[in-house]
Amino acid sequence: MLSSQGLPKGDMRSLVKNSLNLFVAGFGCCKQEIFAASGPVYDISRFGINFTSIPEESDVLVIQGFYNKEGQSRLLEYYNRMRDPKWVIAVGKCVVDCNLLNKGFQFDKDFRETINVDFFVPGCPPRPETFMYAILRLLESPPDY
C-alpha cells in the first residue's frame, strides 16, 4: 500500500496545498476571531480551507489561549495524533510572549522541543485578516515539516 514515507517531500506539500484542514485547540479570546474568518465577510473557504474537530484529518494545528500543565499534555497528544504533513501556527500574545494576566507562566522544555512553531501571529486578538495573511503565506511557500 502507498504511504507517506514513499514520496519525496516536495510533492506532498503541493498536493495538500489546496484544501487545508485546520484544528483549533485551546480556549481564549482569539478563538472568536479565527472562527469569524469563516464567515461571509472574510471568506476563508474560497482558498479551500475548512475547520475540523478531529486531529487525525487535520493539517494545521492552531494554538491560542491559556495553558496549564494539563492543557500542555493534551496539546502534545493532539500533535502526536496528527498525521504527516503537519504545520503549527501560534496565534495571539498569550502564546507568543506571555499571558497578560498570568505573567509567570512558560511552556515546558519538552514542549518547546517537540513542537516547532512555523508562524507566530501577534495581536490581542489579531484581526481575521492578519490570520488569513499568515495562512496564505503558509500556502505559498510551505516550510519543511
Add this chain to the structure above:
Amino acid sequence: MLIILKKVIYIFLIFGINLAVCSYMINKISARSELRRGFTASRAGGLGYPFLEISKYLAKSYRLNIWEIFLFFFSFFIWTAIPFSQTLILIKLDSDLVIAVLFYIVLVFFSLVNASRSSYGFIWNNFLKKVLMMYSIFIPILFSISSLVLINRTLNLREIVGFQYQYWNIIYQPLGFILMFTSAFAQFKLTGLVRKNTVLFSENSEKEGAGFGRLITRFSNYSTLFFLLVIIVILYLAGWQKLYFVNGNIMFVLKFYILFFIILLLDKATPRLDDYKYLISINWKFLVPISVVNFILTIVFFILRNIYNLI
C-alpha cells in the same frame, strides 16, 4: 468483446463526470446559500475542485483494511445492473429490479460495517442503532416498488421504461413518488455529504483510514445517492423516453439533475436530523402507514380492473 469494453468505459465515464459535476455543485450551492463564494482559488473559477480534493486525500498517510476494499469495488460494481439506455447495460437479465435492490442493501451494509468498526472491536450498541436508522428508512421504498410492479407486471427495468411511452408512472402512483423522494432525502441527510457526519462516522473509525479511506467512503456515499435518484427516474419518470423532439439521453440527464438540485436546496433549508426521535416521527408515523395504504389501494384497483372488469 470490444462491445463490452466500450460499455464499461462509457459507464465509468458517466459515473466519473457526474461525480465531478455533483461535488462541484454541492460546494458552490451550499456556499452561495450562506452568502459565501465557494472555492475560487484555482484557475477557471474553481472547476478543478473535485480533482484537488482527490489528490489531497491521497497525500496523507493512511492504512487500509478489508472492509474498505470491499466498499471500493462494490460502489463501482453496483452500476453493472442498471440500464442507462436501451442498449447500455452490462448484464441483461429479466429481473433487474430485484438485483438492483439487493446490491443496494449490500452496499449500505458495507458502509455501515466500515463506519462502526474500530480497533477495540465491534461496538454493538452503535452498530445496531445505525443499522436500524438506515434500513428502516428503506422500508417504504420496498412497498412502493412492489405496488409499482403490480401495475406494470414486469421486473425488467427496460420494459418498465418502455411501458411509459404515453403516460409517466408518476400519474398512476403519485403517492409512491412522494414516498421514494422523501426516503431518498432522509438518506441523503443521514449520510451527510454536505455537513459533518454523525451516523456513518463514529469517533473511532476516523483514526484508521483517514486519507484514502475517507476518499472511499465519499465515493460510496455518492454512489448510494446516485443509485436512489437513478432508480426514481427510471421507475417513475420514464428514464430515457423522448419528449416531443428532445433526445432520450438528454432527458435522462435533465431529470436527474433537477431532482438532485431540489434535494440539495431542501437539505440546506432543514436542520440536522440524525436522532432516533425524528426517525420515529418521520418514518413510523408517516411514511410506513402511507406506503401500506398505497399498496392496498393499488391492490383494490388491480382487482377491480383485471378480474371484475369494472374500471
Add this chain to the structure above:
Amino acid sequence: MAKELYNGIYSSHKLVFIERIEKNIDYYLKNRVLEVKRLEQELFCVLSKSNLTAVLKELKENPEFDIQVINSINLFKSNGTYCLLIDLSSVVNNYSILLKVLLNSATDESSRQEYKEILPAIVQIFKAAEFYMSRNNLKQSYNDVVFKNQVFDGLDGFDIFLSTDYDIIKKAYFDTTISRVLPQNLNKSFNLFDLQTSVSRYDYSAGIFPELCLCLAVEELLKIKVSKRVQYIRILLSELSRISSHIYFISGIAKIIGADMAHSFSLLEREHVLRILETITGSRINPNFIKIGGIKKDFKPETIINIKDSLSRILKSVYRLETLLLDNSIITAKLKNTGAADKDMALACGVTGPNLRASGARYDIRKNRNLMLYKDLSFLVAIGKYGDCLERVQIRFREIYQSIKIIDQVINDLPDEYIKKPVDISEIELEYSEMISCVECPHGVFKIFIEMKNNKVLNLVILGPSKNSIYLAEKILPGNRVEDVEIILASLDINSGELMS
C-alpha cells in the same frame, strides 16, 4: 428641588432596605462579627473562622435576612493572611452580602488544607457549595461516557463525565482542571494602569464590562461624579457589546442545530456591530476605552448619524434571523422541553442573568440597583416561564430588541458637553480601603472585589457568572438524552475565560 433634597439626605429608595439590614446585622450578630460595612450598594462583613457556621445559620434562618443563595467561594491572600470570600445573596429581599473569613494558616498548602476542612461544614447549610469541593472520586465512578474538552465546537475548558442508562443520563460531573490557575499566580502585576487595559480579557465576547466594573469601583472610592454625557456614552457602549455577545451566542446555537444559513447571517451581523464599536473605540474585542473619571476620547457628531442608520438595518436583520431560526417547527421541537430548569433549582445554584430570567425570577441589576443612569431610561426586562432551551434563546432575542430601544433613547438625548480628562493615576492618594461593584453583563452578574492603597491594587477577586452555569448544567443534565448535551450546554452561554480562577 425636592428630588435633590431627597437624593441628598436619604439615599435612593432601593438603598433604604440595605441600611436597615446593616443595622439588623449589628443587632443580631454583634459578638460574632468583627466588622460590618456598606460599600456602595453591597454589604461586607469580616469574620473569624470559628464563628462561621453560626453566622451562616443565622443568616439563613432569620426571616429578616432570608438568604438562600450562595454564589461563589474564593480563596485569596490579603495583607499577609489567607482569607475566604463567600458571596451570598437574597433574591427576595434584593441585596447581597460578602463575607470575608480570616483563616489561621501561614503557607499556601496549609491554607488549602484548611479550605478543604471548612467546606463540609458549609455544605451542610448551603447545599450548593459542594461544587467547590474536590470530587475526584466521581471521576472513576461516572465513567460511562466521557467527553474530553475539544469534542464539541465551542465548549472547551472542561471535561464532562457522565453515567448513563443506555441513552438517558443519570448523573453528570464537570471537571475544570484544564482551566484552573492558582490565585497566587494571577494578576502578578498589580499596577492599576496595566490592570485597566488587561482586565477586559475576562469576558471575551463583550469586553467592555470588566473595565466598566473596575472603573466604577475606583470612582466610588475616590468619590468622583461623572458628567451625563460620559455616562450616556458608557451605556451606549455596553448595550452595543451586549448585542454583539448575544449574536455570537446565536451563531453558536445555529451551528450545533445545523441551520447553516442562520450561522452565516449572524456572523455577518456581528461584523456590522463590531465595526461601529471600532469607529468609536478603536478596537473590536478589547476596547481599552473606559478610564477612571471618564473615557479616553470623544467622538464626532458624524458617528451618531452612522449609528442611527445602522441601527434600523440591524433591527431588520435580527428580525429576519429570528424568523429563520424560530419559525421552523423542527428547530422549536428540538429546543422545547430539553434541559428544563425550575425556578427553585436555578435559584439554589446561584445562577444569574438570562438563565435565571428564563426560569421565572425577575432579577436584573440594571433595575434592582442604581447602575449609572439606567433609571432615566425606559426598557422592559424579559422573563420566561419554563426555563428550557427555547426560552433561553427567545429571551436573548428580546434583550437585543430592548438594547436597541435603549440606544435609540440615548442617542436622541445626548447632551453637548465638554468632557474632562480622566484622572491621572499617579496622583491618587488613598488609605487602605475595599470596594465591591457589580455590572450586568450578558452572561450574568459580574462582580469585583478590590483592595487598594495609594494607587496600588493589593488584591483583585473576580466573581464571574459562568461557574454557576456549569453547576446548573450538572443539575439539569440527568433525565435528558446523551445526544442533547451539546444543545443544553450551548444554550447556557458559558464563557471559559472566567473559569481561570
